[in-house]
Amino acid sequence: MNESPGVADLLGVLAYAELSAFTRMTEDAALLAPSLADRTTLSELAVAEYAHFRLLRDRLTELKVDPEQAMRPFVEALDAWHTQTRPADWLQALVKAYVGVGIALDFYREAAKRLEPSITKLVDEVLADEGRANFAVERVRAGVAADPVASGRLALWARRLVGEALSQGQRVAAARPELARLLVQSVADDQAEISRLFAALTEEHGKRMAALGL
Structure with a gap:
């Protein structure tokens, strides 16, 4: 294997993230979807x-x-992240699929930018939205419109999701330094670049919350 150090880790964590997403979304579709149309989508x-x-x-x-x-x-x-953020209802499941998973994928996308083009292209392809955003936004907005009190509850849920995701991300980075190095490669001594990175991640998270009306 002649790829940059950490590539196997990046593809490995993404592969398990996608496999986990498949498993959890299938489970949520079966247990939480309020209609056959929602279950199908x-x-x-x-x-x-x-x-x-x-x-x-x-x-x-x-x-x-x-x-x-x-x-x-x-x-x-x-698995710990999914266990700690198991949704209690349909709207929580949608917010998790959109906001919670989204910020984690943002980190992986940033890491892939520092790799050779074929890996970057592959990561961009597997991180493609595939309609998840539109589906989640439409359903959550409709849910909040029907029950305005749900807005505050879901906003708190989203903050918890992000906090747990960042905590688990720190555990992964500590255990797999080559993967962590991809994210900070060439910027470790550049405070402005690190600030830019986190500003970009925060901005994307803010956009998702705004799209949900939260």
Whole structure:
């Protein structure tokens, strides 16, 4: 494998994130979706996540990396995040799929920018939205319109999701320094660049919250 150090970690964490998204979205579709139409749409989005997982798995295999071995270091942290942020209802599930997962994927997208073009292209492809944003925004806005009190509850839920995601991200970075290095490569001594990075992540999160009307 001649790729930059940390590539296997990046593809491994993304692969497990996509596999987990497929599993959780399928579960939410079956248990929380209020209608067959909602169940159908969320199930279709889950299938798209699984297709992304297969792309990452196949690329790891091409790089002579065992996909299971590449994913294994991230299982505990990602499973813990999902366990700690299990949605209690349909609207919470949608906010998690859009806001909670979104900020984590922003970090991976930033890390991929520092890799060779074929890896960056692959990461951009697997992080494609596939309609998740429009679906979540439409349903959450409708839910809040029907029950305005839900707005405050969902805003608190979104903050919890982000806080838990950042906490788990720190655990992953501490355990996998090569992956962490991708994110801060060439900017470790550049406070302005680090500030820009976090400002960009915060801005994207703010846009998602605004889109939801929260």
